[in-house]
Amino acid sequence: MSLRLITKYTGGTLPGAEEYAELNELAAAAHNTLENGTGAGSGMRGWLRFASRYPDSGEYKQLLAAAERIRSQADALVVVGIGGSYLGARAVLEAVASRYYNEIRRGTPAIYFTGNTLSESDYAELDALLGDRDFAVNVISKSGTTLEPAVAFRYFKSRLIAKYGDAEANRRIYVTTGASPASSTLYQQALAKGWQCFAVPEDMGGRYSVLSAVGLLPIACAGIDVDALLRGAADAAAAYAAPGARLPDNACYHYAALRYHYYKTKGKAVELFASYEPSLTLFGEWYKQLFGESEGKEGEGLFPASVTFTTDLHSLGQYIQEGRRLLFETVLTFGGPANALAVGEEPGNGDRLNYLAGKTLYQVNRAAFQATAMAHESGGCPNLVLELPKRDAYHIGWLIYFFEKACAISGYMLGVNPFDQPGVESYKTNMFTMLGHPDYI
Amino acid sequence: MSLRLITKYTGGTLPGAEEYAELNELAAAAHNTLENGTGAGSGMRGWLRFASRYPDSGEYKQLLAAAERIRSQADALVVVGIGGSYLGARAVLEAVASRYYNEIRRGTPAIYFTGNTLSESDYAELDALLGDRDFAVNVISKSGTTLEPAVAFRYFKSRLIAKYGDAEANRRIYVTTGASPASSTLYQQALAKGWQCFAVPEDMGGRYSVLSAVGLLPIACAGIDVDALLRGAADAAAAYAAPGARLPDNACYHYAALRYHYYKTKGKAVELFASYEPSLTLFGEWYKQLFGESEGKEGEGLFPASVTFTTDLHSLGQYIQEGRRLLFETVLTFGGPANALAVGEEPGNGDRLNYLAGKTLYQVNRAAFQATAMAHESGGCPNLVLELPKRDAYHIGWLIYFFEKACAISGYMLGVNPFDQPGVESYKTNMFTMLGHPDYI
Numbered sequence: 001m002s003l004r005l006i007t008k009y010t011g012g013t014l015p016g017a018e019e020y021a022e023l024n025e026l027a028a029a030a031h032n033t034l035e036n037g038t039g040a041g042s043g044m045r046g047w048l049r050f051a052s053r054y055p056d057s058g059e060y061k062q063l064l065a066a067a068e069r070i071r072s073q074a075d076a077l078v079v080v081g082i083g084g085s086y087l088g089a090r091a092v093l094e095a096v097a098s099r100y101y102n103e104i105r106r107g108t109p110a111i112y113f114t115g116n117t118l119s120e121s122d123y124a125e126l127d128a129l130l131g132d133r134d135f136a137v138n139v140i141s142k143s144g145t146t147l148e149p150a151v152a153f154r155y156f157k158s159r160l161i162a163k164y165g166d167a168e169a170n171r172r173i174y175v176t177t178g179a180s181p182a183s184s185t186l187y188q189q190a191l192a193k194g195w196q197c198f199a200v201p202e203d204m205g206g207r208y209s210v211l212s213a214v215g216l217l218p219i220a221c222a223g224i225d226v227d228a229l230l231r232g233a234a235d236a237a238a239a240y241a242a243p244g245a246r247l248p249d250n251a252c253y254h255y256a257a258l259r260y261h262y263y264k265t266k267g268k269a270v271e272l273f274a275s276y277e278p279s280l281t282l283f284g285e286w287y288k289q290l291f292g293e294s295e296g297k298e299g300e301g302l303f304p305a306s307v308t309f310t311t312d313l314h315s316l317g318q319y320i321q322e323g324r325r326l327l328f329e330t331v332l333t334f335g336g337p338a339n340a341l342a343v344g345e346e347p348g349n350g351d352r353l354n355y356l357a358g359k360t361l362y363q364v365n366r367a368a369f370q371a372t373a374m375a376h377e378s379g380g381c382p383n384l385v386l387e388l389p390k391r392d393a394y395h396i397g398w399l400i401y402f403f404e405k406a407c408a409i410s411g412y413m414l415g416v417n418p419f420d421q422p423g424v425e426s427y428k429t430n431m432f433t434m435l436g437h438p439d440y441i
Numbered sequence: 442m443s444l445r446l447i448t449k450y451t452g453g454t455l456p457g458a459e460e461y462a463e464l465n466e467l468a469a470a471a472h473n474t475l476e477n478g479t480g481a482g483s484g485m486r487g488w489l490r491f492a493s494r495y496p497d498s499g500e501y502k503q504l505l506a507a508a509e510r511i512r513s514q515a516d517a518l519v520v521v522g523i524g525g526s527y528l529g530a531r532a533v534l535e536a537v538a539s540r541y542y543n544e545i546r547r548g549t550p551a552i553y554f555t556g557n558t559l560s561e562s563d564y565a566e567l568d569a570l571l572g573d574r575d576f577a578v579n580v581i582s583k584s585g586t587t588l589e590p591a592v593a594f595r596y597f598k599s600r601l602i603a604k605y606g607d608a609e610a611n612r613r614i615y616v617t618t619g620a621s622p623a624s625s626t627l628y629q630q631a632l633a634k635g636w637q638c639f640a641v642p643e644d645m646g647g648r649y650s651v652l653s654a655v656g657l658l659p660i661a662c663a664g665i666d667v668d669a670l671l672r673g674a675a676d677a678a679a680a681y682a683a684p685g686a687r688l689p690d691n692a693c694y695h696y697a698a699l700r701y702h703y704y705k706t707k708g709k710a711v712e713l714f715a716s717y718e719p720s721l722t723l724f725g726e727w728y729k730q731l732f733g734e735s736e737g738k739e740g741e742g743l744f745p746a747s748v749t750f751t752t753d754l755h756s757l758g759q760y761i762q763e764g765r766r767l768l769f770e771t772v773l774t775f776g777g778p779a780n781a782l783a784v785g786e787e788p789g790n791g792d793r794l795n796y797l798a799g800k801t802l803y804q805v806n807r808a809a810f811q812a813t814a815m816a817h818e819s820g821g822c823p824n825l826v827l828e829l830p831k832r833d834a835y836h837i838g839w840l841i842y843f844f845e846k847a848c849a850i851s852g853y854m855l856g857v858n859p860f861d862q863p864g865v866e867s868y869k870t871n872m873f874t875m876l877g878h879p880d881y882i
Contacts, residue, residue, distance in 0.1 A: 083755025098562070103543070104569045116752045118806035119718045120782050121539070121832075128545045148751055150792050151784060151805065158785055189791040206755075269710055269767055270744055277560045289756030296760025303711055303760065303767065305746050310589055311557045313868060314524025314647075315730030319737025319744065321864030326710055326744065341561050343592060344599055350630040351591050355879055364592065364876065365559035371871030379867065391562070423762030426820065427754060430812030435805065438796055 002235065002389065002398050005251040007258070009373035009383035013328075015261050023257040024247050030412035031243050031253065034405075039412050041419030046203030047404055051211050051233035051397070059198060063213055066174055066196060067220035071108055073172060074136040078126070078156050079218045080115030081140035082148045083289065084206020085176070088215040089113075091286035092400075096224050096393050099279045108223040115139070115152035123155065135160070136172040138221075140214055142200040144177055144186030147431070153186075170194050176213050178202065205419050207290050208404055211397065225393040232397025240405055252402050255330075256410040258384055262328045263302050263414075266382075269326040273306040276365050277391065280332060281308045287403060294407050294418040301414070310368050317372075321379045328382045332399075333369055335389040337362030443676065443830065443839050446692040448699070450814035450824035454769075456702050464698040465688050471853035472684050472694065475846075480853050482860030487644030488845055492652050492674035492838070500639060504654055507615055507637055508661035512549055514613060515577040519567070519597050520659045521556030522581035523589045524730065525647020526617070529656040530554075532727035533841075537665050537834050540720045549664040556580070556593035564596065576601075577613040579658055583641040585618055585627030588872070594627075611635050617654050619643065646860050648731050649845055652838065666834040673838025681846055693843050696771075697851040699825055703769045704743050704855075707823075710767040714747040717774060717806050718832065722749045724773075728844060735848050735859040742855070751809050758813075762820045769823045773840075774810055776830040778803030 007014060015023055033039035034048075054060050070077055079089065090113050093101055102110045114126055137160060139153040160169035170193050178184035179199040181191065190197045198213035200206075209215065211233050220226045240252040247254045262268040271291070273284045284306030295301035307316055320327060337360055345357040356364065373383045386402075388395040411418025432440040448455060456464055474480035475489075495501050511518055520530065531554050534542055543551045555567055578601060580594040601610035611634050619625035620640040622632065631638045639654035641647075650656065652674050661667045681693040688695045703709040712732070714725045725747030736742035748757055761768060778801055786798040797805065814824045827843075829836040852859025873881040 082752065086752075087756060098566045100566045100570055104566055116755070117717075117719050117749075118751055118802055118809055119720075120778050120780055120802040120806065122719050123782055123802060124780055125539045125541045125545055125720075129541055144792065146755075147805075147809075148755075150794055151797070151802070154785060154787060154792055154794055158787075185792055192791065269765065276558075278558050278563050279560075279566075285756065292757045292760040292764070296757075296764025298763065299766060301760060301764040303746070303765065304757075305744070308558075310559055311523065311527075314557070314589075314865070315528060315726065316733045316737075316745075317868065318862040318864045319733035319742060321867050322739065323733070323737025323742040324710065324744065325740060337561050339561055339565055341564055344595060346595060346599075350633065351585065351595055351626055352879075353591055353595055355877055356592070359876070361559055361561040361564060361592070364588075365561065367875040368559055368588075368868070368872050371875055372868040374871050375868035379864070421759040423759045423820070424755070426762050427758065427809070427813040427816035430815050431809050434808040434812055435800070436796055438793075 002239070002395065003251055003402055004387045005255055006385035006387055009377045009385060011377040011380070011382055013262070013266055013382045014258075015265070019261065019265065020247060023261060024243075026260070026413050027247060027253045027257045027409060028243050030256070030409045033412045034408050040417035044203055044205050044208070044419035046201045047208040047211070049237060050201070050204070051230045051237060051401065054212070055227065055230055059213065062196075063198060063217055064220060064226070067217060070136050070174065070221050073134065074109050075133045076110040076112060076130055076135040077218060077221050078130070078135055078137045079111060079113050079140065080137060080149045080152045080156065081113070081214075082116040082146060084209050085140035085142075085149065085214055086113055086116045087282070087286040087289055088210025089218040091283040092210065092215060092219050092224065092229065092396055093222050094279045094282045095391065095396050096229075097222060099281065101222060105222070109221055111218055111222055114156070115149035118148060118151070136174065138174040138176065138217055139186065140176040140200070141186055142178045142184065142206065144184045144189070174198070174217060176200055176217060205421070207293055208419075210286070210400060228393040229397035232394040233401040236398040236401035240402070252406045253409055255384065255386070255402075256406040256413060259302065259406075259410055260413045262382065266328075267326070268328045269303060271302045271304050272320070272327050272329045273304065273332070274309050274329050275332040276309050276369055277334070278308055278311065281306070284308070290403055290407050291410075293421050294411050295414060295416060297416050297423060300416065309372060310365075313372060320376055320381055325380045329376060329384065331369070331373065331383050331385045333385060333387045334391045335387065443680070443836065444692055444843055445828040446696055447826035447828055450818045450826060452818040452821070452823055454703070454707055454823045455699075456706070460702065460706065461688060464702060465684075467701070467854050468688060468694045468698045468850060469684050471697070471850045474853045475849050481858035485644055485646050485649070485860035487642045488649040488652070490678060491642070491645070492671045492678060492842065495653070496668065496671055500654065503637075504639060504658055505661060505667070508658060511577050511615070511662050514575065515550050516574045517551040517553060517571055517576040518659060518662050519571070519576055519578045520552060520554050520581065521578060521590045521593045521597065522554070522655075523557040523587060525650050526581035526583075526590065526655055527554055527557045528723070528727040528730055529651025530659040532724040533651065533656060533660050533665065533670065533837055534663050535720045535723045536832065536837050537670075538663060540722065542663060546663070550577075550662055552659055552663055555597070556590035559589060559592070577615065579615040579617065580627065581617040581641070581655055582627055583619045583625065583647065585625045585630070615639070615658060617641055617658060646862070648734055649860075651727070651841060669834040670838035673835040674842040677839040677842035681843070693847045694850055696825065696827070696843075697847040697854060700743065700847075700851055701854045703823065707769070708767070709769045710744060712743045712745055713761070713768050713770045714745065715750050715770050715772045717750050717810055719749055719752065721773065722747070725749070731844055731848050732851075734862050735852050736855060736857060738857050738864060741857065750813060751806075754813060761817055761822055766821045770817060770825065772810070772814065772824050772826045774826060774828045775832045776828065
């Protein structure tokens with residue numbers, strides 16, 4: 001098994017045998033609902049088997065070629081998208097490469113994410129960042145009408161035209177959108193202008209779309225091994241295809257069931273996603289959208305929060321240890337180190353650290369994780385630990401699928417539609433009315 | 442009044458007249474406890490009047506001179522610190538300058554924050570980032586023995602020595618630490634090596650220390666107007682010095698009292714800090730440490746979370762609108778725009794955005810804020826809005842003091858010590874034992 005779910009830091013809060021039997025039944029029922037397409041939102045299950053099929057598609061080859069072309073024509077790629085059209089790509093970019101990717105890259109374009117804010121100063125700063133560098137734009141929007149990316153695309157498109165003229169600008173625009181003129185204003189414009197198009201699959205919600213062209217085009221531009229990413233997800237799909245006889249036989253279902261248990265039986269209100277790698281911070285944001293948007297409805301759902309340790313042990317650590325007992329943690333850890341950097345020996349030992357000399361940072365970080373898990377467990381905050389052998393494209397692909405399927409199973413266990421987001425319309429209606437949108441007046 | 446607390450988006454959840462009278466009494470009592478030093482942690486109130494006095498100190502002049510020297514000797518400043526020795530400086534740097542500061546700076550050093558993680562790959566990446574650039578180190582640690590900064594300082598100090606030799610390395614190390622050999626191993630080493638020292642005030646906890654040398658040295662290196670930052674905090678201290686006859690007379694106390702009201706009377710469990718500026722994201726992290734560490738004890742306290750809108754309306758928006766009704770929001774907004782960037786007109790209107798042509802991004806972002814506040818309010822998530830005239834050093838200084846004092850008042854209202862963090866020791870004890878620390882075996 002590529003991912004291990006470790007439950008030893010849960011301080012006697014695991015379900016008893018009878019509870020486990022009930023959870024197993026609930027999970028099996030959710031599995032049937034998901035697999036048979038009998039549940040709410042059944043039209044949005046395209047992600048279930050996408051990763052094993054996509055590599056054989058014509059679009060995938062075009063996507064790799066487009067990434068190659070972008071790398072040759074641009075020193076910066078401006079990615080325009082919000083929500084699921086933003087978080088997945090950035091999360092993978094940082095998790096597999098680095099949170100410092102833009103500053104340490106070698107030979108691949110800088111990747112700037114925009115269209116996810118209406119902050120004027122953010123536009124001005126991104127303008128300054130681009131300077132006179134060669135750039136290209138990947139605009140990602142299923143309908144083409146979401147306000148933030150539409151405004152940003154209009155802006156950066158005009159900047160492209162001003163810099164390169166119409167014809168060359170058109171060769172530097174890459175569109176990921178709904179694959180028909182009826183479903184997307186972007187698709188209509190792309191037809192007229194000759195922009196290269198990739199599909200936002202119709203049967204996938206934004207938060208489940210990172211392993212489609214939505215996420216893969218920017219990820220491929222950064223030189224990340226997208227083959228391995230998809231292979232990881234495909235292998236996870238095979239590994240978690242069926243519930244086992246017992247819940248622990250399927251780590252994905254087991255995790256979904258334990259979340260349910262902490263929410264329904266143990267009175268926990270907040271799930272705290274934690275990792276010990278700063279480059280996983282954005283992955284925590286992706287996880288928050290996935291679960292928050294899938295389960296936060298009908299007045300229910302765990303509130304998803306995230307931290308990066310040990311950084312946040314020195315900020316939220318106090319609360320986790322001794323604040324209200326409404327939290328449980330889902331902690332992501334990785335196996336052995338890449339570089340084996342060790343603490344040095346220092347003559348005089350002025351900083352009193354020589355007791356660590358020769359220990360690798362990996363060992364020290366690992367001790368911090370174990371010490372923290374034990375401390376939080378005994379403070380009444382149970383820890384579910386997800387351990388991956390390595391932080392690379394393959395295992396991040398695996399992890400993405402793990403969370404996606406766990407989220408779908410979990411949503412059906414709770415009795416909600418894990419694939420819709422009806423509450424997002426509320427502020428949009430207010431906003432479009434205020435702004436005088438022709439469809440809202 | 443420089444900061445306005447706007448309560449109109451609270452959907453009938455404000456306290457009634459009688460409740461207001463009780464809250465007023467509670468806040469006045471907390472005020473007396475704080476001002477008279479009769480409460481727990483009374484030795485840690487140094488921040489209360491620090492900002493008006495510090496500019497006249499000898500240390501402040503030395504700090505400005507040191508920042509000038511760092512700017513002339515280094516293209517990168519490595520800031521080594523964790524918790525309160527990290528978050529405040531980075532939050533101000535991003536809030537006043539930009540989250541892209543390192544990439545768009547002109548003539549001031551890049552600022553890299555480390556010593557806040559044990560991630561091996563983060564060390565390797567920061568190494569790559571520094572490359573062969575000239576750099577200096579500011580190590581910030583009250584005791585000098587906190588593990589993460591001690592390990593990082595040993596590492597980057599040895600890198601300095603390898604690059605420059607002992608004498609020049611010593612001229613590139615700046616220490617912010619407890620101001621006596623007894624309280625700090627770092628101070629002892631600094632005496633021996635001749636490193637320039639600045640004080641972590643003994644009467645200020647880390648999370649209240651951003652406007653001391655702890656935060657000000659890196660902030661000044663980035664060219665931010667630290668005079669204005671301190672002036673803002675000093676003016677806020679004067680404005681919030683006394684409770685008024687009615688709670689709304691003192692926005693700081695009013696905010697503290699309303700947090701208490703939502704927690705104790707309205708059953709809210711999570712306070713969600715929101716802004717509409719990506720460069721305020723780190724400020725949200727600072728806010729989370731301040732309140733989480735101050736109040737999260739004895740099994741009590743609001744869980745502090747943060748979001749950046751409109752970005753996260755497309756991830757956590759669904760949960761906020763329709764998930765469990767355990768949230769209230771504290772939303773930070775700013776007055777008029779800096780640049781007045783407007784949406785352009787486009788022939789053909791292929792993206793159907795011409796209805797926005799001529800509107801500034803500020804207006805559109807403002808409409809998003811108002812639309813969201815109304816939507817969340819009607820969904821059962823009340824909004825407390827904090828409005829500042831401008832996003833600049835003066836007003837960020839004001840805001841820092843506002844939150845610090847509100848946090849102290851709020852803690853005393855709850856009956857906890859807002860200045861300690863006893864729960865942080867738990868994992869440290871486990872960790873030092875595992876790692877074979879000589880004091881723990």
